[in-house]
Amino acid sequence: MANLNKVLLIGNLTKDPEVRYTPKGTAVGDLGLAxxxxxxDSNDNWTDETTFVDITVWGNTAENAQKYLTKGRGVFVEGRLQLDTWDDRETGKKRSKLKIVAEVLQFLPDGKGGGGRPAGGGGASQSSTPSQSAPQGGSAAEPSDFDGEEDDIPF
Structure with a gap:
């Protein structure tokens, strides 16, 4: 059976990007997207149905998102779904959250004459510049960034 895990979204940021760093120094960014x-509706009136999505970006893309993006800015996201699971510290119950891990993050025009610069700052998305040695786009961190973390995946 074939599998495909691909997500394409266009929306507006619900908050300013937040960046943190792994122990090995790789940038990880968290974005909220509406x-x-x-x-x-039943009365033939048009209404907006809003879905809020959590996005994770890695490397230079995360740093550029923090540098150039702000709440309300439009972005195009191409990535994959990822399910995070954990035990709630207060209740001890299993929790889970579905999020997007971005592989491409394209800045869209802000409506004020601002350009739609991509996360890499050039004319193309991060994933189109493979000659650079730093992690690009939504690339996952090196496996050594997470040494000592347990992995419950059975395969």
Whole structure:
């Protein structure tokens, strides 16, 4: 059976990007995205249905997002779904959250004459510059960044 895990979204940031660093120094960014869908209600009136999505970006893309993006800015995200699971410290119950790990983050025009610069600062998305040695786009961190972390995945 074939598998495909691909997500394409266009929306507006719900907060300023937040960046932290792994012990090995790789940047990890957290973005909140609001995606609207126009739907007709039972009275034939159009309304917006909003979905809020958490996005994770890695490397230079995370640093550029923090540098250039702010709440309300439009972005195009191409990435994959990832399910995070953990035990709640207060209740001890299993918790889970579905998020997007971005592989491409494209800045969209802000409506004020600002350009739609991509996360890499050039004319193309981060994933189109493979000759650079630093992690690009939504690339995952090196496995050594997470030494000592347990992995419950059975394969």
């Amino acid at each position: 995606v609207n869908r126009r739907v007709k």
